[in-house]
Each structure stands twice: as C-alpha cells, then as structure tokens.
Amino acid sequence: MLLVKTLREMEYVAASHIKDAIGDVEIEIRPSGFLGLLIVHCDESLKEKLEEIPEIETIIPVLVECEAKLDEILSKAEVVAEKVKGARTFAIRTKRRGTHDFTSLDVNLDLGDRIRELTGCEVDLNFPDKAVYVEIIGKRAFIGVIDGSEERKKYTPEKVDSRKLFGKISFVQMPYLEDTKAALEIGERIGRAAQAFEIKELIIAPHDYVNAFELEYFIKGVRRGQIARYKIQERAYAREVRKVPVFVRDLYQTARDKRRKRNVLIITDPTGRQISDVKEELVRRIRFADEVVIFAGSRVGIPKGLFRLADFVIDLAPYITFATEQTIPVTLSALLTVYEEDEEARGVIKSL
Incomplete structure (x- = not known):
C-alpha cells in the first residue's frame, strides 16, 4: 500500500x-x-x-x-x-x-x-x-x-544557516502614514516580512511628530502581519519559532543608541554606493559585528544628517526605488547573498 x-x-x-x-x-x-x-x-x-x-x-x-x-x-x-x-x-x-x-x-x-x-x-x-x-x-x-x-531537505549542512545572520539584524523602519487604510496594509506587509526573516528586532522610528491615530493603524498592521506569519511558521517548522520584538523609538535617538563600536549601521538610499562596490568590507564588518542595524525610509527617505553616522550607505538597485514594504526582503536577501559568496570563497559554510 x-x-x-x-x-x-x-x-x-x-x-x-x-x-x-x-x-x-x-x-x-x-x-x-x-x-x-x-x-x-x-x-x-x-x-x-x-x-x-x-x-x-x-x-x-x-x-x-x-x-x-x-x-x-x-x-x-x-x-x-x-x-x-x-x-x-x-x-x-x-x-x-x-x-x-x-x-x-x-x-x-x-x-x-x-x-x-x-x-x-x-x-x-x-x-x-x-x-x-x-x-x-x-x-x-x-x-x-x-x-x-x-526527503526533500530544506536544510543541509552545505547551506549557510541564514538565521545566524538575520538573528543579529535590527531593522529600523520609518512608519508609512497619512492614509490610514494604506498604513494598515503596508504595516501588515512589513510585519509579515520582519517575522518571516526572524530578525533580531523591528524598530518603528518616526523622525518628528506624527499623527497618533495614523501611527496606530500602521502598528496595528505590523502586528496583524506578524501574527499571521508566525502562525504559519509554527505549523511549518519542526523547530521553535521566535516572535520578532517590535519597538517604537525616535529615529535620531535610535541612531545614537545603535552607534556602538561593534555595531554596523547601514542606510539604504539611492544616493549610496552599489553593494558590489563595498561587499568585501561590508561582509567583513558584518561577520564581526554584535548587531547589524539597517535604516529604511518610507514615503520620505532617511534624513541626510544620519548619513554621517552610517558605516555604509547602499543603493541596492540603481535607478530603481523600492516600495516601502519591499525593503526588508530585498535588503536582507542582498546581504545574505554577499555573505554566502564570502563564506563559499573562504571555504567556511558554518555559523558567524
């Protein structure tokens, strides 16, 4: 049978x-x-x-x-x-x-x-x-x-365990506001993406006064997307799943707090350099960092004054601007790709 x-x-x-x-x-x-x-x-x-x-x-x-x-x-x-x-x-x-x-x-x-x-x-x-x-x-x-x-294995010893990289990434996201319906929808997609990659934390970081009720809809969307993805992960994974912590903090104070010696600060912006131009130094810094902090804008970009605090300003796709909800998967996938290439070149397919 x-x-x-x-x-x-x-x-x-x-x-x-x-x-x-x-x-x-x-x-x-x-x-x-x-x-x-x-x-x-x-x-x-x-x-x-x-x-x-x-x-x-x-x-x-x-x-x-x-x-x-x-x-x-x-x-x-x-x-x-x-x-x-x-x-x-x-x-x-x-x-x-x-x-x-x-x-x-x-x-x-x-x-x-x-x-x-x-x-x-x-x-x-x-x-x-x-x-x-x-x-x-x-x-x-x-x-x-x-x-x-x-069995069709999802995980093999020859693959990089991406959780070791994503587990030390703090993603700082400026909230998507002004339209409450859109804020709820975009927030849901961001919450789902953050949970899917099981990053260390997601920080919702406005840079100025914001409408409390618009921010409420955005946060509600993040929560809804996170829970939806978390439930799928619980059913799909044979391992324990970690729910990603979500915080709210002023953007400038977040940058000040995160600018520590063994942290790497990355800003994604069209004015930055291509990742291929900085990948060797980027991967070296990531490998030895305690935390990798990535800043992403929303309807407006990251304030230029923060660029002086960043270790890297990266343009992930020259001449293309990503939608807000695409930033997490695109950025993390790009970082994982250059990290895997470095690991393979060094002949080390292990943890960080």
Missing part, C-alpha cells in the same frame, strides 16, 4: 495517471474527504513507476495501518523499530487530519521515545538517516519509514 500526496484538486488527475502507469488498481481518492490524498492499494515495488508522475508530490510506503488512537499507534513501535534499526538517527513526522484526543506533538514525543528505547538511535529532525511518517486521516493512521536521503 502507498500513501500518495498531491496538490489539492489534483487527486483525480493523479489517480488517472497512476492507473495508466501500473494498471487498474484500487485507489481511495480523498479518503475521509481530505483533499490532496490518495491511498493506492498496490505493492511497494511499484513506487518507482509512480515517481515519474509529476502530479504526485510525495509517496510514502505504508508499513502498518491502525486506528487513529495514540495507544494503537504506540503499539506499532516494535514493527517500526525493525525498519529503523541499523540507522544512527531518525525523526518522526506526524501529520494529523481530523479531530482527536491527542496532538501531533504527542505522537512525535511518545513514539519517538519508544523507538529510541528499542533501537538506541538518536533523534535528528533535520538530517535523519530514517524518517518515520505517521499520517493520520480521520479514524485511520498510516505509518511508513523512508530513508532520510529521500
């Missing part, structure tokens, strides 16, 4: 191609009404043929099927352990669909403990030798074991 995952609404298309590939086998389409799922009643050896079907996202050979009860799932630990034995590490990947009196985390912890006791293997969520999939579909639970090499 194979558990097959597709994009939603692609189940019937995939089922048709499966039958063309391996014959008229029994296929449960959208079991218990859940989209994006197929249960193919066939021999595991036919898995290779299904891998040629692009409409299929994931294929999990089913080792055992049982009732979707925690005790029942745990009772299969010995069977699962036989498949895991011989590996150094393993991970439990649980996806629960429907209403139950236990959580996916309960399965991960309890089944993981049982398998660890039975095999002596250690848990490694990122690079396991074996991955145990527990797919819970309504009242049924399906358990399969695949080699870790078969």
Whole structure:
C-alpha cells in the first residue's frame, strides 16, 4: 500500500495517471474527504513507476495501518523499530487530519521515545538517516519509514544557516502614514516580512511628530502581519519559532543608541554606493559585528544628517526605488547573498 500526496484538486488527475502507469488498481481518492490524498492499494515495488508522475508530490510506503488512537499507534513501535534499526538517527513526522484526543506533538514525543528505547538511535529532525511518517486521516493512521536521503531537505549542512545572520539584524523602519487604510496594509506587509526573516528586532522610528491615530493603524498592521506569519511558521517548522520584538523609538535617538563600536549601521538610499562596490568590507564588518542595524525610509527617505553616522550607505538597485514594504526582503536577501559568496570563497559554510 502507498500513501500518495498531491496538490489539492489534483487527486483525480493523479489517480488517472497512476492507473495508466501500473494498471487498474484500487485507489481511495480523498479518503475521509481530505483533499490532496490518495491511498493506492498496490505493492511497494511499484513506487518507482509512480515517481515519474509529476502530479504526485510525495509517496510514502505504508508499513502498518491502525486506528487513529495514540495507544494503537504506540503499539506499532516494535514493527517500526525493525525498519529503523541499523540507522544512527531518525525523526518522526506526524501529520494529523481530523479531530482527536491527542496532538501531533504527542505522537512525535511518545513514539519517538519508544523507538529510541528499542533501537538506541538518536533523534535528528533535520538530517535523519530514517524518517518515520505517521499520517493520520480521520479514524485511520498510516505509518511508513523512508530513508532520510529521500526527503526533500530544506536544510543541509552545505547551506549557510541564514538565521545566524538575520538573528543579529535590527531593522529600523520609518512608519508609512497619512492614509490610514494604506498604513494598515503596508504595516501588515512589513510585519509579515520582519517575522518571516526572524530578525533580531523591528524598530518603528518616526523622525518628528506624527499623527497618533495614523501611527496606530500602521502598528496595528505590523502586528496583524506578524501574527499571521508566525502562525504559519509554527505549523511549518519542526523547530521553535521566535516572535520578532517590535519597538517604537525616535529615529535620531535610535541612531545614537545603535552607534556602538561593534555595531554596523547601514542606510539604504539611492544616493549610496552599489553593494558590489563595498561587499568585501561590508561582509567583513558584518561577520564581526554584535548587531547589524539597517535604516529604511518610507514615503520620505532617511534624513541626510544620519548619513554621517552610517558605516555604509547602499543603493541596492540603481535607478530603481523600492516600495516601502519591499525593503526588508530585498535588503536582507542582498546581504545574505554577499555573505554566502564570502563564506563559499573562504571555504567556511558554518555559523558567524
């Protein structure tokens, strides 16, 4: 038996191609009404043929099927352990669909403990030798074991851990004001971007008196965008997610406070130099900095007087002015790119 995952609404298309590939086998389409799922009643050896079907996202050979009860799932630990034995590490990947009196985390912890006791293997969520999939579909639970090499890894030892860079970036954003509807919308996009990159902090920094109610809408948008992204991260990541702190501080005082010996101050502005012209010095300073502080304007740019306090004034795209909500992703992506290039050139793909 194979558990097959597709994009939603692609189940019937995939089922048709499966039958063309391996014959008229029994296929449960959208079991218990859940989209994006197929249960193919066939021999595991036919898995290779299904891998040629692009409409299929994931294929999990089913080792055992049982009732979707925690005790029942745990009772299969010995069977699962036989498949895991011989590996150094393993991970439990649980996806629960429907209403139950236990959580996916309960399965991960309890089944993981049982398998660890039975095999002596250690848990490694990122690079396991074996991955145990527990797919819970309504009242049924399906358990399969695949080699870790078969997983499409989001993280590999050869990649730079971008969190080490973003985790020391303080982003100072002038608020978008005047139009409350636009302030709410732009604030939401900025909050989502700041949380997506999990930066050290976001500082909302007006440079003068501002309308309190306009600022209220902007901050409300930041909060709304942050929460929306944070909830997605909690569901998507196997690790703990950090909620980005958000502060309000006068722009000039922020610049004074942040101008310390081991901090790097960066201003993004069309009058600055191209990042390619300063990347060697920029990366060297970033690598040894305690904090990287980036200032970004809004409907008006950063006041020119602050340029004297900056270590770098950078024009990320000559002859192009970015929209306010694009500044965080564009700036951080550019910094990560030059940092990765430097790490590769030095032959060091590790933390800062």
